[in-house]
Amino acid sequence: MMIARWNCEAKFGMKSEALALLKEWQEQIGAQVGIETSRTRTVTGSVGAKEAMIQNEIEIDSLSELDEFFTKFGQVQMHADWGKKMNEVIVSGSTFWEVFRVVD
Numbered sequence: 001m002m003i004a005r006w007n008c009e010a011k012f013g014m015k016s017e018a019l020a021l022l023k024e025w026q027e028q029i030g031a032q033v034g035i036e037t038s039r040t041r042t043v044t045g046s047v048g049a050k051e052a053m054i055q056n057e058i059e060i061d062s063l064s065e066l067d068e069f070f071t072k073f074g075q076v077q078m079h080a081d082w083g084k085k086m087n088e089v090i091v092s093g094s095t096f097w098e099v100f101r102v103v104d
Helices: 015-032 063-073 077-087
Strands: 002-009 040-044 053-060 096-101
Touching: 002 063, 015 040, 015 053, 015 077, 053 063
Parallel strands: none
Antiparallel strands: 002 053, 002 096, 040 053
16 A cells, blocks of 8 residues: 655645645545545644645555546546635645555
């Protein structure tokens, strides 16, 4: 198993809006491309991390599964519209993906 983690940083005072949009993405867009909410988790910065940091983790079985999700995202118009809304509440250039292997 692997964890694919999408990172972004909320603009000052916009963290709750960014979290609401991320939840909307999970429930509507993620569901359309086959991501089960039971396989996701959202965390935010607290102690020793930027308070504005938001991370959305998705459990995946392989990199090919993640690649399939990326391909499917590109075909969902709602994802493009959501991205424009998310752009209003996060710091431009702060997004990036990380992938981790889970060690048993």
